[in-house]
Amino acid sequence: IMGTETANNEKSVECPRPGHADLTGGMKYNHRDLRNVLERASARETAARVAVGALVRQVLKPFGIEFLSHVKRIGEVEDTADFTAADFFEKVQNSPVGFGDENAAQKAMEYIDKIKSSGESVGGIVETIVKGVPAGLGSYVHYDRKLDANLAFGVMSVQAIKGVEIGMGFGVSEIPGSKVHDEIEYSDDFHRLTNNAGGIEGGMSNGEPIIVKAAMKPIPTLYNPLRTVNIDDKSEHKATVERSDVCAVPACSVVVEAVIAFEIAKAFLDKFSGDCMADVKAYYDVYMNRIKNF
Incomplete structure (x- = not known):
């Protein structure tokens, strides 16, 4: 077989x-x-993208751009902890499943063990927050330079990702516009009172944190395999069993963060191009001073 x-x-x-x-x-x-x-x-291909993500984060670090990721859901278990809490990401780093709530993390681990014992696999949702992105990355003019479009492309290119949301995502379809669109306030600079847009409006970063969620499907290799067909003799069989994990959602959050870092860096350098980092920094400083006085 x-x-x-x-x-x-x-x-x-x-x-x-x-x-x-x-x-x-x-x-x-x-x-x-x-x-x-x-x-x-195989998703082993993403090892190279994680390495690149680590490098581009170093390029963006001097400009105050920070990437934070966590697992929001594993199967039927959701982490409801508030990611704005001061110690949230410290807890995420210490969690075997990338949760910020320790009780939810324990439930998730028990759930994974249950899934494993039944020969199943399980997916989940990961979330990446990018802080410090200046307003104006991307474009409202060119469809292929829209920041949210390129982020969605990068994240969807990760194996097993079947859905991407920016900010409120699909939730915007359920409520009226007054509860969706983020009101604008000015105090030293422009900012939004909420961040339902997830930091992107009109294909451009708006200065608020960029929030991207990705849905990962369960791994296709099951130790209780599904029915399939032998391609040679067309006979019915059970699917091939390859080496596999039961749940790769925490690892997926690392991969998604890396591809988001790459897309943000690409948009950043498209905006602040230069032949060396000193030129990039000079252009960045001029631009930030100009929009501060807009």
């Missing part, structure tokens, strides 16, 4: 997993061994 042995002692894969790239990737590139698809489609 599982396939024949290959020269490197890996089993060839003829039984695609539902929910993975196996079958469609094999059809697209005419692979008869679906291992050629599943290995390349």
Whole structure:
């Protein structure tokens, strides 16, 4: 059922997993061994993007831009702690599941154990908050330079992500405009009284924290596998079982933060371009002084 042995002692894969790239990737590139698809489609690819994210964060750090991420939900367990609390992200760093509420974290771990014992996998929601982004990154003119569009593209490119929300996200469809749009106040500078927009209006950063949520589906490899079909003889089988985790949501939050950092850095350097960091800093200072006196 599982396939024949290959020269490197890996089993060839003829039984695609539902929910993975196996079958469609094999059809697209005419692979008869679906291992050629599943290995390349693996989220191991994101290790390189996490490394790049670490570098671009260092580029943005001198400008006061900070990235904070946490897990908001694992399956049916939600972390309801307030991320604006002073010690929230310290608790997240010390949590095995990336929660800010210790009781919720314990429930999440118990839930994961329950899911594992049943041969299932589980997904969740991760959230990244970017502080210190100046107003004006992105564009309201060019569709391909809209900051929220590029953030959504980057996050959706992460394996297993099936939904992205900026700020209130889908919640904006449920309530009237007066409770959605953020009122503007001036005190030394312009700022919003709320942040339902998640720091982006008209495709541009507005100076408020940028808030991005991403929904990760359960991992397709199940130890109690789903039904599928052998691509060679078309017989019914159980899907191939590969090495896999039960829950990768905490790791996903690290990946999502990295791709968001890359997109923010790209938009930042598009706005404040220069041949060296001194030029970038000079352009940044001039711009920030100008909009402060707008």
